Amino acid sequence: MSEQHEQPLDPQFPLHDDSLVVQGAPARHNEYGAIMAPIFLSTTYRLEDINTAGPYEYIRTENPTRQKAEQVVARIDHARYALGFSSGMAAIATTFEHFHPGDHIISSANIYGGTYRFFLDILGPRQVDYDFVTDLSTLSDADFKSNTKAVYLETPANPTLRVYDIAKIAKLAHKHGALLIVDNTFLTGYLQKPLSLGADVVVYSATKFYGGHADLCAGFITLNDKALHDELFFYQNTLGATISPFDSYTLLRGVRTLSVRLDRQIENVKAVIPALEKHPAVQQVLYPGWYSPEEAAIQKKQAKGPGAVISFSVKPGVDLGVFFEKLQMVDLAVSLGGVESLVCRPTTMTHAPYPKDKLEEIGVHDNLVRFAVGIENKDDIIHDISQALTLAQNSDVVLDKKVDIQ
Numbered sequence: 001m002s003e004q005h006e007q008p009l010d011p012q013f014p015l016h017d018d019s020l021v022v023q024g025a026p027a028r029h030n031e032y033g034a035i036m037a038p039i040f041l042s043t044t045y046r047l048e049d050i051n052t053a054g055p056y057e058y059i060r061t062e063n064p065t066r067q068k069a070e071q072v073v074a075r076i077d078h079a080r081y082a083l084g085f086s087s088g089m090a091a092i093a094t095t096f097e098h099f100h101p102g103d104h105i106i107s108s109a110n111i112y113g114g115t116y117r118f119f120l121d122i123l124g125p126r127q128v129d130y131d132f133v134t135d136l137s138t139l140s141d142a143d144f145k146s147n148t149k150a151v152y153l154e155t156p157a158n159p160t161l162r163v164y165d166i167a168k169i170a171k172l173a174h175k176h177g178a179l180l181i182v183d184n185t186f187l188t189g190y191l192q193k194p195l196s197l198g199a200d201v202v203v204y205s206a207t208k209f210y211g212g213h214a215d216l217c218a219g220f221i222t223l224n225d226k227a228l229h230d231e232l233f234f235y236q237n238t239l240g241a242t243i244s245p246f247d248s249y250t251l252l253r254g255v256r257t258l259s260v261r262l263d264r265q266i267e268n269v270k271a272v273i274p275a276l277e278k279h280p281a282v283q284q285v286l287y288p289g290w291y292s293p294e295e296a297a298i299q300k301k302q303a304k305g306p307g308a309v310i311s312f313s314v315k316p317g318v319d320l321g322v323f324f325e326k327l328q329m330v331d332l333a334v335s336l337g338g339v340e341s342l343v344c345r346p347t348t349m350t351h352a353p354y355p356k357d358k359l360e361e362i363g364v365h366d367n368l369v370r371f372a373v374g375i376e377n378k379d380d381i382i383h384d385i386s387q388a389l390t391l392a393q394n395s396d397v398v399l400d401k402k403v404d405i406q
């Protein structure tokens, strides 16, 4: 494997996070002095002679544009390594190649619907044993078995925004010889660095905040351990779900504004939460730290900000069909992390793979709306959501057309 896969930070010149997102993978040292990394579409590279390959051989194994994308994502996480994939699910699926029949994994029950489905329909039939823990803050020695190989979690969790203590859970996992894997999609390395808190592997859907413009599908793994990196690099190359050169380029463009986007989104979130809490149609607003003062303290300790995804439940009698129909600017769509504000209903959309009773168990009901807050003017966002909620409260409203939110 080529040396170029190692991306140590230069300790002589540490950059702040808002510099790293812009300068984490400078395109210097290319032939023309281009400031933006070129897109290398070539699938194959000439050998120097019959016994000597150059730095690149074949697109699936190594690609210069992909390496730039991997480098910036690694640096933002203060990680030694990053591996780029064609989607967040590809990054997650490739991570789970590490586990074998007879292994046991503890997972938070409160995770992305597609990851939940992966446990149910892929790991289960492969005889990788797992337990879903409804509230990971209660995780204790008793939950670990002699064959427990990993703990898997998201914090803040999707879509309940529950917060779990990464450092504490990492310690507990390590005591039992298990890895801690964290899906850090909701905050990104700009706001939370799980590896620095003790996690062993971090996975991302870069389709969300890293790309930031709802126009690319990609995923990443970041980690520090060389042996585990070499193993996952082998699976990346062998299974082949790698990020394309074009998506790598789009990511490199998007990630440059990660800090300004998130700073603005957080400013908007901080205005939207009190506006929602005041609205008579709203029952409860969920954001990192809503659950308890303890979780608020953990969030403050381990992350630089709340991120840009919140949820809210509506009171009985409020018609969500009308709410979604009457929105003028904010769109009804899955996904998050783009510049535009989006709302969705997890039970019938992102979390449809869950059995209904499991969703009830983690507190996700049909009256819950997930809200990915964008970078628009905050007054426009608040005005749009408020007027649609007011109409949804009034049962006399007749819809222009039937809304099917499946």
Ligand SMILES: *Cc1c(COP(=O)(O)O)cnc(C)c1O
Residues within 6 Å of the ligand: 087, 088, 089, 090, 112, 114, 115, 154, 158, 183, 185, 186, 204, 205, 206, 207, 208, 217, 218, 219
């Ligand atoms: C979207 C998402 C994923 C899956 O990523 P894709 O890029 O859609 O494959 C995984 N985890 C979380 C938290 C997500 O939001």
